[in-house]
Amino acid sequence: MQNIFRSKMSRTLVIGDIHGGFKALQQVLERAGVMKNDQLIFLGDYVDGWSESSQVVQFLLELSEIQECIFIKGNHDA
Numbered sequence: 001m002q003n004i005f006r007s008k009m010s011r012t013l014v015i016g017d018i019h020g021g022f023k024a025l026q027q028v029l030e031r032a033g034v035m036k037n038d039q040l041i042f043l044g045d046y047v048d049g050w051s052e053s054s055q056v057v058q059f060l061l062e063l064s065e066i067q068e069c070i071f072i073k074g075n076h077d078a
């Protein structure tokens, strides 16, 4: 019953401080069970930290074409 209800509900999910952690980003999206009708708000700091900043940015650009995304610029992204 809960799954049927959830499938019709859209959520707003907020993600911050990815810092080049592409694998961690994949894991958090998977564990949150992100669906097409969820809105994603990214709080910035996409780069600096882990070594996969380019993969993170490429992935988010592609994701934004199929999913409602809002990107805020963090202090590390200036």
Ligand SMILES: [Mn+2]
Pocket: 017, 045, 074, 076
């Ligand atoms: Mn940060």
